[in-house]
Amino acid sequence: MSNSDKDQMKIFVTGARGQLGHDIMLELEKRDMAAIGVDKEEMDITDREAVLKYIKEAAPTALIHCAAWTAVDAAEDQEEACRLVNAVGTGYIAEACKDLGIPMMYFSTDYVFNGQGQRPWQPDDEPEPLGAYGRTKYEGELRLREQIPDSFFILRIQWIYGINGKNFVKTMLRLSEDHDSFRVVDDQIGSPTYTPDVARLAVDMIQTDRYGIYHVANTGYCSWYDFAVKIFELCEKNVKVQPVSTEEYGAKAVRPQNSRMDTSKIVKNGFCALPSWEDALSRFLEEIDYGKILRN
């Protein structure tokens, strides 16, 4: 894409104050690209009329949809409310994109898969979600593909963390302030993924027409237990992390055990692979300046 093409782009971002949306807005700003970021206060995605009107008036050239219901356990008791945001709301956004004839990017999840086996999931593997959140996110994928079959990006991401949200790394660090030992699940395997790395790839992709379904994650696999151990190793914190099984831990929603995702399509389609999850974690700890927090 030439500079003049880039200059003519105007990207609409939903969920702009969420964890990933925040970093996508920063990435667009860094590249001097025109962007309009909205969140629930400006545009509730479950309100069809508001969505169609707001997006039409903004007249973007592409849309990145980050807004979602992300409370996985709460979704089990409130599946319809979750569906309204993740599936129905996504359908409204896709309808607005179809009306304007613009491409749309949607973030989906490893939770669309059933977690069986050990083989990394391919983008064209058949989804079979285990819980309400995964079901509604998959329905969102289907609604998007139905509306704009020829110009969608679906990026399935997982285990994300960034500066602007509640996430596993922050929870571990917070808990370690007043606990010297805790239990972490060791039989779910996936890839912790840093939102600025996803944002960089997403903004690269949205400037192309290399549409389709992609699996996107920092490189390498680990368990939540391995991830927790690495966090404390890098922070030089003496915390005892005890490995437990998913069953022993006992969360409300069933989570896939095998969340390994094959991300090779990123490179096959001419984009840069994300760095390793360990490299990403070091950068995040630097970003939040955890060492400084400890020294003070």
Ligand SMILES: NC(=O)c1ccc[n+]([C@@H]2O[C@H](COP(=O)([O-])OP(=O)(O)OC[C@H]3O[C@@H](n4cnc5c(N)ncnc54)[C@H](OP(=O)(O)O)[C@@H]3O)[C@@H](O)[C@H]2O)c1
């Ligand atoms: N977090 C993960 O580990 C993970 C893993 C796989 C995929 N994903 C997907 O990645 C995307 C970004 O996730 P994230 O962690 O950045 O999510 P997040 O931090 O929860 O941000 C989502 C944003 O959407 C907003 N939102 C919720 N309901 C809305 C509505 N009805 N209308 C308009 N906005 C609404 C939220 O506002 P409020 O906070 O005010 O509700 C929030 O600002 C989502 O599609 C998510 O499903 C996330």
